[in-house]
Amino acid sequence: MSSTPTIGLPCMLMRGGTSKGAYFLAGDLPADPRERDQLLLRVMGTPDPRQIDGLGGAHPLASKVAVVSRSAAPDADIDYLFLQVGVEAPTVSDRQNCGNLLAGVGPFAVERGLVPAGDAQTRVRIQMVNSDGLATATFPTPGGVVDYSGETAISGVPGTAAPVVLDFADTEGAACGSLLPTGNVRDEIDGIAVTCIDNGMPVVVVAARDLGVSGYETPAELAADAVLRERVQSLRLAAGKLMGLGDVTDAPVPKTTLVAPPREGGAISTRTFIPLRPHDSIGVLGAVTVATAVLLEGAVGHDLARLPAPGAAMGIEHPTGRLDVGIDLDTATTPPRVRRSSLVRTARKLFDGTVFPRTY
Numbered sequence: 001m002s003s004t005p006t007i008g009l010p011c012m013l014m015r016g017g018t019s020k021g022a023y024f025l026a027g028d029l030p031a032d033p034r035e036r037d038q039l040l041l042r043v044m045g046t047p048d049p050r051q052i053d054g055l056g057g058a059h060p061l062a063s064k065v066a067v068v069s070r071s072a073a074p075d076a077d078i079d080y081l082f083l084q085v086g087v088e089a090p091t092v093s094d095r096q097n098c099g100n101l102l103a104g105v106g107p108f109a110v111e112r113g114l115v116p117a118g119d120a121q122t123r124v125r126i127q128m129v130n131s132d133g134l135a136t137a138t139f140p141t142p143g144g145v146v147d148y149s150g151e152t153a154i155s156g157v158p159g160t161a162a163p164v165v166l167d168f169a170d171t172e173g174a175a176c177g178s179l180l181p182t183g184n185v186r187d188e189i190d191g192i193a194v195t196c197i198d199n200g201m202p203v204v205v206v207a208a209r210d211l212g213v214s215g216y217e218t219p220a221e222l223a224a225d226a227v228l229r230e231r232v233q234s235l236r237l238a239a240g241k242l243m244g245l246g247d248v249t250d251a252p253v254p255k256t257t258l259v260a261p262p263r264e265g266g267a268i269s270t271r272t273f274i275p276l277r278p279h280d281s282i283g284v285l286g287a288v289t290v291a292t293a294v295l296l297e298g299a300v301g302h303d304l305a306r307l308p309a310p311g312a313a314m315g316i317e318h319p320t321g322r323l324d325v326g327i328d329l330d331t332a333t334t335p336p337r338v339r340r341s342s343l344v345r346t347a348r349k350l351f352d353g354t355v356f357p358r359t360y
Contacts, residue, residue, distance in 0.1 A: 164346055239256075
């Protein structure tokens with residue numbers, strides 16, 4: 001009995017920051033977005049809560065795709081399209097960036113020959129296609145080869161690896177068109193004070209105490225709280241409309257971040273939902289956006305934060321540690337203007353070869 005052979009695709013599996021995803025050259029995927037997305041669902045093993053028949057890791061943080069190509073933009077070397085692939089639902093969304101997978105994009109571009117490697121380190125300018133923002137990744141390439149080993153540790157990842165320094169520009173209003181898409185530093189939804197903000201990631205910031213929790217719960221404890229989940233969803237749906245995102249029922253954004261006073265020496269403690277599943281840490285651009293919010297006088301979380309000295313990095317505490325973020329914010333303008341954001345991540349190549357998508 002014969003069967004049609006499965007055609008394999010070149011693929012690199014990488015850990016980027018605290019996420020894991022499949023990295024592809026754009027030319028290795030169908031040009032038509034619908035065909036591409038259907039193929040990626042089969043590659044990742046979606047829909048299936050275990051993603052047992054694909055590369056997906058049965059969690060949104062491990063069901064991600066990076067699509068990379070040379071850029072035609074004069075200020076960028078490569079284009080990076082991020083796609084969030086559903087786990088249980090057959091969805092593929094391009095409505096957000098992923099700053100964690102971004103950490104692997106520069107090394108991937110060098111590995112695939114899109115960008116020449118420097119003798120000691122390489123600097124890659126990356127156009128984030130989802131938002132038209134620009135990021136610059138700098139990472140070690142001794143002898144012209146990407147070196148993933150190093151002594152940099154990041155919360156949520158065991159061991160150490162080489163540092164990937166990420167600098168961001170033009171991230172404010174990435175999805176919503178402005179840093180404060182409602183026009184206000186603080187709004188009220190369902191009687192709850194919120195700050196709706198977008199500095200690379202649309203986020204609804206709310207004080208944990210206003211939702212009846214401490215803000216120090218574990219992700220498992222938050223996931224078990226059905227009442228909290230309903231309140232988060234209600235806030236998110238209303239905020240989506242206020243932020244100009246429309247009906248976000250099936251969308252991964254906006255994220256909702258609960259904030260509380262810091263307990264581990266950082267600036268603020270956070271618990272984030274993506275969009276309703278509690279995050280084990282916090283996304284890169286989510287952290288950048290929350291850090292921006294708490295710097296704004298009158299924003300939710302500003303009164304809870306322990307702000308560092310001007311110019312110092314802000315420690316964004318999360319369930320598995322903290323993420324230090326640098327924000328250069330001009331508050332003299334109305335609305336405030338973000339000059340620059342930066343942070344350090346790590347990445348590691350896990351597998352490079354051929355993936356065979358399921359045929360059914």
